[in-house]
Amino acid sequence: MITLTINDQEVKARKGWTLLEAARHHGVDIPTLCYHEAVAPSGACRLCMVELKDGDWSKLVASCIYPVADGLNVYTETPKVQNVRRWVLEMLLAACPGSEEIATLARRYGVTTTRFATKSANEACMVCGLCVRVCEEVVGLSAIATVDRGVHKRVGAPYLKPTDVCVACGSCVTICPTGAMAKIFDTVRGEPQTKLTQLQA
Amino acid sequence: MAANAKIGVFLCQCGSKIDPLVDLQALQGALQTDVDHCEILPYTCLQPGLESIMHAVAAHRLNRLIIAGCESRLMLKKFEKELAPLDLLKGQIDMINVRGHIAAVSEQTPEQNAAKAAKLIKAAVAEMHVMSPTAQIRAKIDGPVVIVGNGLAGYAAAQALADKEVDCLLCTDTLDADAVLRKVSDHYPGEGEQHPRLRRIVTAVAQSPRVTLMPPSELVHLAGVTGDYTLTFQDAQTGDSRQYRAGALLAALDAELVPPGPQFGYDGDSVLYQPELERRIRHSGTPKGKVVFWVNDHEIGMGEFDQLSVRAAWSMARHIRETSNLKTETIILYNEKMPVSLSSAQRAVNRKLKIAWVPYDQAVRPMVQDRCITFCGLKDHVEHEIDWDLLVLSPLRRVGGQALQTAKTLGLIHKPDRFLTGHHAKVRPEMVGREATYLAGSARYPCDLQETLNQGRRAGVKNAAMVAKAGSGELFVPRTVCWVDPELCIGCGQCQELCDCGGISVDAGAGGGLPRVVDPMVCTGGGTCAAACPYRALILQNFTNDQREARLAALANQLEHDDVVVFGCAWGGLPAADNAGTQGLKYDPRIHMIGIPCIGQLDPCVMARAFLEGAPGLLLLGCLPEECHHSYGVDHAWNRVSLIKKLLTLSGFNRRRIALAHADLNKPEEFIRTVESFSQTISSLGPIDRTAANRAKLAAMYDLAKNNTRIRALLSAVLRRPWENAYTGDQRHALEYDRDFSDALVEEFLQARLLGVLKAEKRPLGLTELSQALHEEERRVIEALMEMVREGLIASRHENRRPYFACVN
Amino acid sequence: MEQLNEEIEQIMQTYPGKPEYLIFLLQDIQDKAGYISPESMQLVSEHTGVPLTQAYSVATFYQSFRLEPRGDHDIRVCLGTACHLKGGQRITEELERRLNVQAGETTEDQRFTLSTVNCVGACALAPVVVVDDEYEPHVTAKKLDRKLKILEHEFDENKEGGPDA
DSSP states (O other): OOEEEEEEEEEEEEETOOOHHHHHHTTOOOSSSOTEEEEOOOOOOOOEEEEETTTHHHHHHHEETTTTTTTTTTEEESSHHHHHHHHHEEEHHHHOOOOHHHHHHHHHHOOOOOOOOOTTTTTOOOEEEHHHIIIIIIOOOOEEEEEEEGGGOESSSSGGGTTOOOOOHHHHHHHHHHHHHHHHHTTSSOOOOOOOOOOOO | TTTTOOOOEEEEEEETGGGGOOOHHHHHHHGGOOOOOOEESOOSSSSSHHHHHHHHHHHHOOOOOEEESSSOOOOOOHHHHGGGGGTTOOTTTEEOOIIIIIIITTTSSSSHHHHHHHHHHHHHHHHHOOOOOOOOOOOEEEEEEEEESTTTTTHHHHHHHHHHTTOEEESSOOOHHHHHHTTHHHHHTTTTGGGHHHHHHHHHHHHHEEEEHHHHHHHHEEEEEETTEEEEETTTOOOOOEEEESSSSEEEEEEEEOOOOOTTTTOOSSSSEEHHHHHHHHHOOOOOEEEEEEEOTTTOOOGGGGGHHHHHHHHHHHHHHTTTOOOSSSEEEEETTTOOOHHHHHHHHHHHHTEEEEOOTTTTTTTTTTEEEEEEEETTTEEEEOOOOOEOOOEEEEEEHHHHHHHTTTTTOOOOSOOOOOOOOOTTTTTTTOOHHHHHHHTTSSHHHHHHHHHHHHHHHHHHHHHHHHHTTTOOOSOEEEEEEETTTTOOHHHHHSSSOOEEOOOOOOTTOSSSSEEEOOOOOHHHHHHOTTTTTTETTTTOHHHHHHHHHHHHOOOTOOOEEEEEEEETTTHHHHHHTTTTTOOOEEEEEESSSSSGOOOOHHHHHHHHHSSSEEEEEEEGGGOTTTTHHHHHHHHHHHHHHHHHHHHHSGGGGGGEEOOOOOOOHHHHHHHHHHHHHHHOOOOOOOHHHHHHHHHHHHHHHOOOHOOOOOOOEEEEETTTSSSTTTOOOOHHHHHHHHHHHHHHHHHHHHHHHHHHHHHHHHHHHHHHHTOOHHHHHHHHHHHHTTTTSSSEEEEEEEEEEEEOO | OHHHHHHHHHHHHHHHHGGGHHHHHHHHHHHHSSSOOOOHHHHHHHHHHHHHHHHHHHHHHTTOOSSSSSOEEEEEOOSHHHHHHHHHHHHHHEEEEETTTTOBBOTTTEEEEEEEEEEOOOOGOOSSSTTTTTEEEEEEHHHHHHHHHHHHTSSSSOOOOSOOO
């Protein structure tokens, strides 16, 4: 049994749990976007940051991937944590103007406008990788992956055309936290437009 | 019934996504008495929750779990993986999407939501009581991989297998590379650049100790399943037959290339087809004079393979230009529709060798005349002519000759006159047995030699992987596959005709090949076979009809007078409902969702049972028929729904109480429109009055759907779309069929109802009593009764010169 | 081209069939063929066991991998400081008009690939355009036009039609 504190409350945990799991198990709410229980965590969106304090020293960590350890003091609502959340949400508002879900989440934390240049009004994908991970880990097909890099990075099937790899199960659409997958779903499923096929291991 | 099912239910709070919206305390209270353990957890799916579940399973020795949480499509795999060490196998864990089907989509109070959740969970509990898990079986591959069909892909497959150190038997005419290359043009003309590779492969195979050559002979019979096949070969000359054991089977089949019809002027002398030109060049050297290639694939109806012919023509034209030192003129005449995709290097060569490319207007067909061919120019619309000394046409491609025979023996023919690639189930990869494992070559679908060799290699690699997995004990037989009860199977073969995965074959043995056998490594678990079998000899393991019936009966029993049940298939209805949930779209709470892998596996008796138990309405929500992931599941379901509709009408109930619909998982708003429209209909109809007479009719409906082999056989015999003519004698007139089927149904339903009355009364009844009980004319009733007596269903005797009827026994 | 398939097959065999050899294979294929065709991508995916989608993801991630074939002739306009001052940008635009492509693209008949590059180290000859490894000094639109015409009429072409019409 591991003992730690979350917001000054003593909490028991076991080796192998993450801070997020321990917090949620004890009813402490931490917002997340790129996290889903069905797939491995990736720590991409940084919305789940929490502050670890030890006397004067403190650091921010991503709770979805940080393992529990004896004696940690975890705080989920400090000014630093709230600041990070607001920055992240403001940036997400700019990156995904087409997502209702992000707008709602941002509003919940008091973020309604963004100072950053916004992408096209329809853009909703935050490249969180949940769709890629669910297709690989749960479905076992790896029909989609990220393509290109930097600001051009997006999600797609090979050659951005439907192939026979996708079986149109819709797991990616269900897991997508922003509604972006629903918009591009038809570029992935559909009559295969290439003759390429994929070996299943 | 399953012995000692110990059921645990775990209610997930899911943060704030389920708990405040659904009163979990009330839910727990409602369920506690029905199950062995019921617990509320903050998050069932996180490590802490999983540990709690494992603790409860161990403490209470639970062997069936129901998790009331979120989408099973996403989450179930995690539970199965984490709980596998506790001997909880696929089928023993079920999930109810309380979050997405109730909490997120309802505007009702938490108590009402809890009540709805209780209904769905209790129904799942009822199913779990009936569920009898099969043992986890390790698949064994007993024997070498046998490569049949004599196709060129076979060499590549043999090489791949030998590289992975898997023994194989190769059925082929020759291992002499020269001999093989001499015959390549028969099936793959114009592919000189692949010849060195083919030569290397054949040589490697000839030298490999892992490859055993089988003498040339024809495959005449195949029996057994993956892991244990018995193949019978017959020597064409001596007539001797020999049997071989195989662990896995691979068919390497090449398409047959034949000359196009006489309207193209083919004469084998000055008008050739592509393979012939190549053979002629090999025998007599480069032709002199002018060679014109007419790439006429569109005109012979094979437009989709034009690229193969174009590339072959170019390759041969190039060869001629190079070897004749640019003396022999070559022209390639092609339909303007064809894209000509040469690489930049090829274009450079083209320019250097001055091979002429002449496109013609697709609207005007070129005409072949003696030594000249006319065509319509693209720009000027004037008819032009080209002289030729040799005219070379595109080949007609088809599955023919020995390849066709082998394909038939292997059960690979889906439609005659088409290539062997089937309309295949689009399912998750854990359903084994995809086509690429056992079929390679241009007979599958026309392709070039490079692709054929690649397909062969792929098939070899897949088989090698399967053998390796089996060898290390890691190849498990999938748990969602069908199984035939040999005691019940009479060998009618309906299941084999309906099956879309090719997993059903005949079990040879004493009595001569009657009962069907399912190959569990090929079966994709579509289940329409089980729903169709007239004798109910097939079951879909771990997800049986009885289980489904138990769930539906339990749910129907709890429904209010205007609730509806919706069966959503795993590819259409269910994900659409899940996505409505993730988007938080609200809809009518009277709609109760049950997930099912394919609506094609719903037995009509299950549909009838729903009404018997009190469901006001039943909706089958699948995919679009052309998009069914199990190929024809929706079409089959249509016929079964039609049966129930007719029975409802015969009983005097409204036939709209059961309906078929389709949903697109990416359009949850339309899903809502669909289910609410159905709900409206049912709401306006109200429930079926539970009078004794009505209940008797519903019971008769159920009995007929479940046990009447005549109707079930009739139904499964026509589970094909009216325009399909794959089976001779199956073309049917839509109206005539419907009338004939209805007539048969009227007879059988009357008999079912009579039987029902006699069983209930438990004493002999006279004609008048029976007719009055059913409100039917005596004339019709006596006909039915006499037939039943003839068939031994009931007995009759006379008293005071009046007939009395009673059940036998 | 006829040897290309052969050579790519041989490249496959030089590496073991494991995921870690993906990038090596892609680089070697690119060296040989100038680009990675969909068929090559498929072969690499099968050989290494990396799902096709992921191989494609890696290939698009690195800019040095090309997924489109290059033209027969490579035209590179230098946009280093000296050349830029001497009108490199204008030369680029004129070439774009002349060839009907954007910089970075290949012409439809696959004869020319136009691209802009950083300083090629021949500043005294600015503006410089490198055509197939030949440095063209002090280029003007007219000089380039002449050069392009020579390349276009490299082989007498047929007038009737065909893949280059």
